[in-house]
Amino acid sequence: MRTVNHAAGLRTRSRAATGTIAWHAVLLGVILAMTFPVLWGILTSFKPANEIYSLTPLSAHPTLEHYVHAITVWPVGLLLSNTFVMAAGVVIGQVIIAILGAFALAYFSPRYRGVVLTLLTISLAIPPQALIIPQFLMTAKLGWLNTEAGLIVPQLGSSALAVLLLLQHVDGLPRSLLNAARLDGARPFEVLWNIVLPALRPAIAAVSILVFITSWNDYLWPLLVAPRQIDTTVQIGLRQFETAEGTNFGGLLAAATLTSLPILIVYLVASRRITDAFLQSGLK
Amino acid sequence: MTIVTSSIAGTVADSARDRRRRPGRAWPYVTPVLLLLFMWIYGPALFTGVLSFLEWNLTGDVGGFVGFDNYARLFREPEFGQAAGQTLLYAAALLPFSTIVPMFLAIMLWQKSGRASTVYRSLLFLPVMVAPVAAAVSWRFILNPLQGLANEIIGFVGLPPMNWLGDPRSALIVIVLVTAAKVTAFNMLLYSAALTALDRRTLEAARLESATAWETTRFIVIPQLHKTTVLLGILSIVLAGQWVFTNVSVLTQGGPDGVTDNVYYRIYTLGFEFFETGMASAAAAIVLLFFALAGLIWVLLRRISAHR
Numbered sequence: 001m002r003t004v005n006h007a008a009g010l011r012t013r014s015r016a017a018t019g020t021i022a023w024h025a026v027l028l029g030v031i032l033a034m035t036f037p038v039l040w041g042i043l044t045s046f047k048p049a050n051e052i053y054s055l056t057p058l059s060a061h062p063t064l065e066h067y068v069h070a071i072t073v074w075p076v077g078l079l080l081s082n083t084f085v086m087a088a089g090v091v092i093g094q095v096i097i098a099i100l101g102a103f104a105l106a107y108f109s110p111r112y113r114g115v116v117l118t119l120l121t122i123s124l125a126i127p128p129q130a131l132i133i134p135q136f137l138m139t140a141k142l143g144w145l146n147t148e149a150g151l152i153v154p155q156l157g158s159s160a161l162a163v164l165l166l167l168q169h170v171d172g173l174p175r176s177l178l179n180a181a182r183l184d185g186a187r188p189f190e191v192l193w194n195i196v197l198p199a200l201r202p203a204i205a206a207v208s209i210l211v212f213i214t215s216w217n218d219y220l221w222p223l224l225v226a227p228r229q230i231d232t233t234v235q236i237g238l239r240q241f242e243t244a245e246g247t248n249f250g251g252l253l254a255a256a257t258l259t260s261l262p263i264l265i266v267y268l269v270a271s272r273r274i275t276d277a278f279l280q281s282g283l284k
Numbered sequence: 285m286t287i288v289t290s291s292i293a294g295t296v297a298d299s300a301r302d303r304r305r306r307p308g309r310a311w312p313y314v315t316p317v318l319l320l321l322f323m324w325i326y327g328p329a330l331f332t333g334v335l336s337f338l339e340w341n342l343t344g345d346v347g348g349f350v351g352f353d354n355y356a357r358l359f360r361e362p363e364f365g366q367a368a369g370q371t372l373l374y375a376a377a378l379l380p381f382s383t384i385v386p387m388f389l390a391i392m393l394w395q396k397s398g399r400a401s402t403v404y405r406s407l408l409f410l411p412v413m414v415a416p417v418a419a420a421v422s423w424r425f426i427l428n429p430l431q432g433l434a435n436e437i438i439g440f441v442g443l444p445p446m447n448w449l450g451d452p453r454s455a456l457i458v459i460v461l462v463t464a465a466k467v468t469a470f471n472m473l474l475y476s477a478a479l480t481a482l483d484r485r486t487l488e489a490a491r492l493e494s495a496t497a498w499e500t501t502r503f504i505v506i507p508q509l510h511k512t513t514v515l516l517g518i519l520s521i522v523l524a525g526q527w528v529f530t531n532v533s534v535l536t537q538g539g540p541d542g543v544t545d546n547v548y549y550r551i552y553t554l555g556f557e558f559f560e561t562g563m564a565s566a567a568a569a570i571v572l573l574f575f576a577l578a579g580l581i582w583v584l585l586r587r588i589s590a591h592r
Contacts, residue, residue, distance in 0.1 A: 019497075024400070027392060031407045034465045038414050040433065041422030053431040097316040104313030116314065123325045125575060127526050129548040130568040133555050134331035135324060157324025163317055188313075217415045219530040224556065235417045239534060242421060249425045256418035267413050271406050278412070278470070279477045 038260070045253040052250055066254035075230060076255050079237040082148075084262070086222070086233055087215040089152035091208050098162035098207065099200070103192050105163075106170035107178060120160035128158075132224055139225050150225040151233070155215065162207050165280055169203040170196060206277035209270060213263055234259040329572055335565035347562075354562035355570075364567065366542050367550040371525040374460065374546055378527065381464035382471050382520035383513050389468070390475030391505055395497070405476065411469040420534035423462055424449070452543045455536050459544050462535070463528045471516050478512040479505075522578065547571060 044052060045066050047059040070076045105113050135154050144150030173196065181191045197204075219235050226232040229240050238255055241248075267274055336354055339347030358364050389408065393401045411419070426433045427448040435445040448454045482505065490500045525546040532538060538545035538553065547567065555564030 020396075023392060023396060027389070027404050027408075030389060031404065034411050034469065035407065037422045037426055037462075038411075038419050041418075041425060044425065053436075055433070055436060097320065100313040101317035104310040108310035108313075110310040110314070116318065119318075119321060119326070122579065123321060125522075125579065126325060126329065127523075127548060127571060127575065129526065129529065129551050130332060130571045130575075131325065131328040132552065133335060133561060133565055133568060134328035136555075137331075138324075138328070154324050157320045159317060159320065188309075192313075213413065219416060219533070220552075223533070235415055238417045238421060242424070242534075249428075252421050253425060256415075256421040259415045259418045260413070263413050263415065267410070271409075274413075275405070275409055275473060278409075279473055 041253045042257050045250065045257050047250070049250055066250035067258070069248075069251045070255040070258065074241055074251070074255060075237070076234070076258055078230065079232065079234040080258065080262070082151075082226075082231060083216060083233040083235070085148055086151040087212050089148060090155045090215040091211045093152060093156045094159040094162045094211050095204060095208055097156065098159050098166050099192075099197070099204070101159075101163045102166035102170050103188075103196055105167055106173075107188065107191065107196075117164075120163055123158070123160045124164075128220060132220065136224050144225070146226050146228050146231045151222060154225075155218075155221060162211060165207050165210075166200065166203060168280070169200055173199055206273055206280065209266065209274055210277045213266070213274070216263055332565050332568045332572060335561060336569040338562055338565075340561040341559045350562065354566040358563050358566045358570075363542055363545070364547075364550060367538075367545045367547050370456075370543070371546040371548075373456070374528055375521045375524040377456075377460045378464060378467060378524040379517060379520050381460075382467045382524075383517050385464075386468045386471035386516075387475050387506070387509060387513065389472045390479055391501060393472075393476060394479040405473075408472055409469050411465040416466075416530040417534055419462065419465075420531060423458070423535065427458065449536055450540050452540050455540055455544050459528055459531050459535060462531045463524075467520070467527060474516065475509060475512060478509055482508055518582075522575075 040057070043057050046062040046064070047054065048061055048063045048065065051059050051061070101116075104110070105116060110116075139145060139150045139154055142150075144153070177195060177199075178191060181195050186194070217235065218233075222233040222236045223239075226236065229237060232240075234255075238252070238259055241252055241255060337349055337351060339350045339353070393405055393408075429435065429445060429447040429450070432448075434448060439445065446454060448458055486504055486508075487500060490504055495503075525548050528544075528546065529548050529552075532544050532546065532549050533552070536544040538549050548571075551564050551567045551571070554560045554567060
């Protein structure tokens with residue numbers, strides 16, 4: 001009897017071990033398939049020009065020559081700073097109007113709250129490509145083509161997500177907290193400034209990161225309003241180098257790596273917070 | 285992040301029901317968001333409809349009213365029909381990558397807790413972070429017909445080199461797969477969230493009944509993810525054409541022979557390459573109408589199922 005049990009135990013254990021190996025194998029395979037192209041691009045960007053098509057992943061003579069080329073010959077530094085200004089502008093703008101909007105909807109609970117929520121929700125579903133012609137015309141009429149205002153202001157119309165996410169958090173604040181302040185005679189703005197804002201700090205950080213990443217990686221809008229090489233974002237600049245120097249893959253891959261670097265650094269530092277922010281954005 | 289969904293508003297509206305109104309004026313705080321919303325989203329949506337009835341080429345003066353001329357011309361050109369069909373093809377092709385694949389990945393990660401799971405989840409989410417243009421450049425390098433890695437690899441097996449992005453047989457598949465990585469990564473996270481909310485007691489019961497891991501997954505876990513699956517499936521069908529936009533623009537520009545084109549890319553080319561403002565607006569108006577209709581049906585269906 002005992003030996004039978006023992007044998008069964010062994011069998012389960014060995015089956016569990018094969019299971020674990022299979023588990024790791026499948027996941028590693030999927031991860032490799034999903035990240036390989038970009039990983040290969042990054043590795044290639046460090047290979048000297050004559051080895052660029054070599055099949056060995058790591059070069060024996062790693063070099064920064066492509067980075068030097070990308071930064072000195074192409075205006076990559078300028079493009080990165082343009083992109084940063086745009087993304088930061090969109091974050092600041094969207095977060096400010098989202099804080100004000102979310103506070104108003106939660107604190108006052110105005111009668112038209114339902115209407116506003118519906119309008120915000122529908123705006124999330126409207127495909128941006130269906131609006132590009134009038135949006136472009138308006139931006140042009142305002143004289144904002146190839147300017148920071150043109151890159152930033154029209155994107156503030158899409159703050160519905162930021163509003164809805166922050167609204168969840170303001171709605172989640174304990175009611176006694178807000179009522180107590182009001183009974184103490186605090187004006188609405190004081191409640192917002194002294195109570196809501198400090199309590200919302202983590203949520204604001206999460207929303208800011210989310211908006212920053214979305215805006216940094218945005219492609220369509222900068223392509224339309226800032227097509228010139230100098231005052232556009234890295235995404236569009238990269239596309240232009242690609243058409244202009246189609247065969248200089250070393251420089252292109254170095255520039256592409258630089259394009260993703262800021263986001264990857266943010267991700268390494270705050271990956272937990274970022275996945276949480278994305279999670280909230282999609283469900284609840 | 286248009287992947288994002290509408291389910292948020294429902295929850296938010298519920299929590300407001302028991303909320304007492306507070307004295308004071310809300311409008312100074314809501315005005316900025318509403319103003320920007322009407323100026324840059326709803327205004328343009330109406331404007332698109334108006335432009336679709338006008339004759340205009342983006343430069344110079346706006347031409348006169350031409351009725352349904354732009355629509356008629358749009359339907360007469362074969363490219364629009366093809367683009368519309370391709371949009372559906374993208375929806376069908378991306379559907380497994382937005383539901384089945386991420387669901388199984390999420391379940392695998394969820395079955396084992398601990399460090400490996402966390403690390404894998406972060407790595408799997410990376411495709412969402414990488415700038416689409418940067419990823420596309422890497423793909424272009426790997427797929428380039430002269431000495432690209434893809435051709436080297438199929439060369440080992442003895443296959444002749446391919447012009448991956450220039451060949452109608454492979455171009456569409458490449459666009460779908462490049463986009464699929466991102467969609468899978470994102471939805472995997474959404475499934476993970478749904479799994480954390482799973483009813484543990486049913487699982488315990490199943491274990492006591494000595495159900496195998498597969499049986500538990502098949503009969504308990506997957507059915508409980510049903511809501512998420514339906515939502516992500518619908519979103520995928522509706523938004524697939526939009527998701528591929530950047531990759532189409534960077535990798536193939538809709539070619540070869542329009543096989544990678546779709547409605548959204550067609551709006552862009554009509555408007556900003558051929559300067560056919562009227563036709564582009566007509567195409568955009570059709571898309572907006574389609575979304576309005578789909579939204580209406582969605583609301584009605586929810587009403588009906590709520591009353592049952």
